[in-house]
Structure formats: C-alpha cells, structure tokens
Amino acid sequence: MPSIPRLELDTTDHAIIDCLQKDGRTSVAHLARVINLSASATSDRVRRLTDGGVITGYSITVDSEAMGYNVTAFVRLAYPTGNYKPFHDLVDSLPEVIEAHHVTGADCFIIKVLARSMRDLERITGRLATLGGITTSVVYSSPIPSRHITPA
Template identity: 30%
Template sequence: MDVIDRNMLAILQRDARITISELSKELALSRPSVAERLHRLQEKGVIEEFTARVSLPALGKDILLVILVSGLKVSIEDFEQFVKKEEEIIECHRVTGEVSYYLKAAVSNMNSMRLLIDRLIPYGSINTSTVLASPVPYRHLVP
C-alpha cells in the first residue's frame, strides 16, 4: 500500500459516495487507475464494505448502552445466536478476562432498556452502563 492508496482510504472514509471521477481529480490519477486501485483494495480485503453511518437519535434510539456479560449460563453458541437476533444490540465483542462479552446497544427509552436487560439476564451476569457522551464515536483508520 502506497501513499496514493492511503489517501484514497482517507477520502473514501470521509465520503464513500464520492464518484470515481471526483476521486480521480482529488488523487490526480486517471479514472481507470483509480478504479483499478479501488478494486485491488477490495480484493485484498482492506475495504470490507461501503456503508452508511446512521444517526441513532434520528431513528429514535436516544439511549446508548455498554453491556458487560460475564459468567455465561449457556453455551457460547446459544448466547451468540441470541445476540445476533436482538436488533437493539448493534455490536458484540467476545473478549478475554473476567468479562466474556462487551455489547453495545441502542434503545429508545428506559423501558426498552429494562426489557433488553431482562432478556439478557438468563444468559449470565449483566452489568449495564449508559453512555453519557462519546468524544470519539468513530475513528477513520489509515495505515
């Protein structure tokens, strides 16, 4: 990966909807060259997908939670199947240490939070924190 690839990644993370023409102008490369580099970065798995980041509050999900799950009472497979089906859980990370999983969830109100916690309780020990602020909600990565 060279400087041009890094610049391309930075631009694409700012605006994944940029056209090949606009990208070629910003990088001072021909459109075929930009398209080839873009395709190569996708083939290598550097670019996994193009997506839209959605505002949680705009969707009525005003409460962001970080949930720690420890002491699983079911198999890993059963827990992970449950988590995959729960639409309010927007991230799930299996980790090392005393805590088994870190979950990130977005809910619309306190009642939704209570119901989610109630659904999680049969799976293990649950410790929930409400996010007050996110100084770094997402970071663009460039190698």
C-alpha cells in the same frame, strides 16, 4: 497456521482509503482528481483494495436518536460456558444489539446496545441477563463516536 497475506499499501492507497472513509459516495472521477491518477487507474486501485479485503464495504451513518433510539449502553456479559450458540442466537434476535465483542478479562463479551428508553433498555438487558451476569453502563455522551482508520 499460515496467515492471510496482507496487501502492501502505498501512499496512494492510503489517500484513496482516507478519501473514501470521509465520503464513501465519492465518484471515481472525483477520487482520481484528488489522488492525481487517471479514472481507470483509480478504479483498478479501488478494485484491488476491495478484492484484497482492505475495503470491506460502503455504508451510511445514521443518527440513532433520529431513528428513535434515545439510550446507548454498553453491557458487559460474564458468560459461564464455552457453548456460544445461545449467545449468538439471542443477539441475532435483538436488533438493538449493534455491536458485540468477545474479549479477555472477567467479562466474556462487551455488547453495544441502542434502546428507545430506559424501560426498553431494561427489557433488552433482562434478556441478556438470562445468559449470565451483566454490568450495564449507560452512555452520557460520545465525544468521539467513531474514528477513521489511519495507516498503522
């Protein structure tokens, strides 16, 4: 099966990506000054990176506690069947599930959950447990909550 061709990225592309990861609201004019290109050439580069699937979107970062979610947890799910539709249906119905990863090993999924309280976490994990065995780890703190991607 052929793989999707990757864009060849140069140092200018990396500089654009780095700048936009730090501030996705950066204007093209400011970005052009930072990378030392014209605004039109910079705009073309950003469009190429977007069309090529390197830049997949722009978003904001929100403090979960400010939104009322005081508990963060990771739930490992040992899913007993290869029919993943019930899993997808359930996590689609739980807005507190903010990430789900299909993984190797004894567990099938690792799920990141935000909850309003421990009682709320119990409700969410109770619903997830209807699909298979779960193990829940509550987060004390996140010294590296997320990291920008650097060139491979």
